[in-house]
Amino acid sequence: MSSRREVCIVCHASHKAQTVPGTGLIWGRPLTAAIFKTYSSKTLKASVGQPSASSKFCLSCHDGTIAVDRFGSNQGGMAFISGSAKLGTDLSRVHPVSFVYDDALAGAVKHLKLPSVEPSGFGSAIAKDLLRNGKVECVSCHEPHNKTSNAAMLRRGLGEAGLCRICHKAMPPTSGFSHAGKCGDCHSLH
Amino acid sequence: MNIKSCLTKALPFVLLAAAPGLVLFGAGIRSTSHDFSGRSWNSSREVCVVCHTPHSAKPSASLLWNRDMTSAVFTLYQSPTINHTPGQPDGASKLCLSCHDGTIAIDRFGSRTGGTAYVGWTNLRTDLTDDHPVSFVYDSAMAAAAKTLKDPAVANSGLGGTISQDMLRDGKLQCVSCHNPHDNTNYFFLRKSNAGSALCLTCHNL
Numbered sequence: 001m002s003s004r005r006e007v008c009i010v011c012h013a014s015h016k017a018q019t020v021p022g023t024g025l026i027w028g029r030p031l032t033a034a035i036f037k038t039y040s041s042k043t044l045k046a047s048v049g050q051p052s053a054s055s056k057f058c059l060s061c062h063d064g065t066i067a068v069d070r071f072g073s074n075q076g077g078m079a080f081i082s083g084s085a086k087l088g089t090d091l092s093r094v095h096p097v098s099f100v101y102d103d104a105l106a107g108a109v110k111h112l113k114l115p116s117v118e119p120s121g122f123g124s125a126i127a128k129d130l131l132r133n134g135k136v137e138c139v140s141c142h143e144p145h146n147k148t149s150n151a152a153m154l155r156r157g158l159g160e161a162g163l164c165r166i167c168h169k170a171m172p173p174t175s176g177f178s179h180a181g182k183c184g185d186c187h188s189l190h
Numbered sequence: 191m192n193i194k195s196c197l198t199k200a201l202p203f204v205l206l207a208a209a210p211g212l213v214l215f216g217a218g219i220r221s222t223s224h225d226f227s228g229r230s231w232n233s234s235r236e237v238c239v240v241c242h243t244p245h246s247a248k249p250s251a252s253l254l255w256n257r258d259m260t261s262a263v264f265t266l267y268q269s270p271t272i273n274h275t276p277g278q279p280d281g282a283s284k285l286c287l288s289c290h291d292g293t294i295a296i297d298r299f300g301s302r303t304g305g306t307a308y309v310g311w312t313n314l315r316t317d318l319t320d321d322h323p324v325s326f327v328y329d330s331a332m333a334a335a336a337k338t339l340k341d342p343a344v345a346n347s348g349l350g351g352t353i354s355q356d357m358l359r360d361g362k363l364q365c366v367s368c369h370n371p372h373d374n375t376n377y378f379f380l381r382k383s384n385a386g387s388a389l390c391l392t393c394h395n396l
């Protein structure tokens with residue numbers, strides 16, 4: 001697929017990359033033009049729009065619309081993502097992305113930590129380490145280079161005090177339910 | 191995959207493997223695309239003179255530079271995750287850009303003015319938002335802040351010394367961190383082969 005046997009080039013070009021204002025990353029691939037069905041729920045306070053460029057970087061392979069082997073001047077188009085890695089264009093059952101997560105939202109939601117001050121566990125505050133232009137994006141939870149060696153390239157594992165609890169406080173018991181244990185026992189992220 | 195694009199990309203490597211001694215891809219500047227000795231506008235038939243001169247060099251640059259400097263104002267690389275404050279290209283990067291931004295003719299060197307020969311497919315233009323960032327200090331503090339960068343004062347460049355010693359100029363990352371304009375052995379004038387993205391992974395700890 002990459003006739004030059006390079007790793008980074010499938011996503012990053014050194015020059016003549018996509019110019020995505022405010023996002024950079026010398027992105028060497030076309031961006032998906034799909035219109036996504038976004039997450040919604042009765043309790044959601046954040047306003048979730050169409051995926052921003054940061055998440056579109058991931059979706060441009062993972063929505064299944066653009067071939068993995070189409071990058072740089074390579075107009076290939078044979079290798080598409082498949083299986084559980086293919087999210088499609090319906091994101092209504094995926095953890096919401098591309099919404100502003102600021103202290104005002106945390107104040108409104110109550111069980112969210114203040115992103116400007118609460119530590120991410122990665123050296124600085126949640127906002128600095130995990131948000132992109134102030135928003136939750138795919139890369140808030142995933143580290144696409146597999147630096148962490150966690151399953152699904154997650155920034156942190158899904159144990160009891162795991163990934164979810166970086167931003168979500170421990171949940172109080174609700175209607176007789178203790179709300180203890182791993183979040184993933186009841187909630188699915190994708 | 192498109193066979194033609196596959197072939198044109200792979201061909202230089204096939205040739206390189208088949209004929210390691212081939213002049214076109216050997217070490218040194220001769221017969222590379224930076225050897226302008228055969229161009230009709232170069233009556234001296236010299237190689238170095240298009241960029242350097244032993245005397246009467248341009249005062250605006252070191253390295254006995256024999257060329258006018260670009261006066262373009264560049265649009266700079268930006269992203270929410272960078273740790274440096276972007277600044278206009280300086281040092282050796284400005285030397286490269288004085289041909290590769292497409293504003294100054296290649297045949298404008300020494301006392302020549304004007305010129306008609308410009309870079310072609312290698313025109314990076316004055317919009318650098320789509321290029322790897324250059325002309326910023328890359329030091330141990332940046333590596334510590336970024337977490338995904340190697341410490342340039344310690345990490346091996348694979349070229350004999352550390353990243354700082356071999357790839358930075360006055361502590362800064364420049365075009366010449368990745369490129370050696372005199373040697374096309376590694377194709378694209380790269381300082382080292384980028385097979386397996388070895389060049390990128392010299393600095394990026396991923």
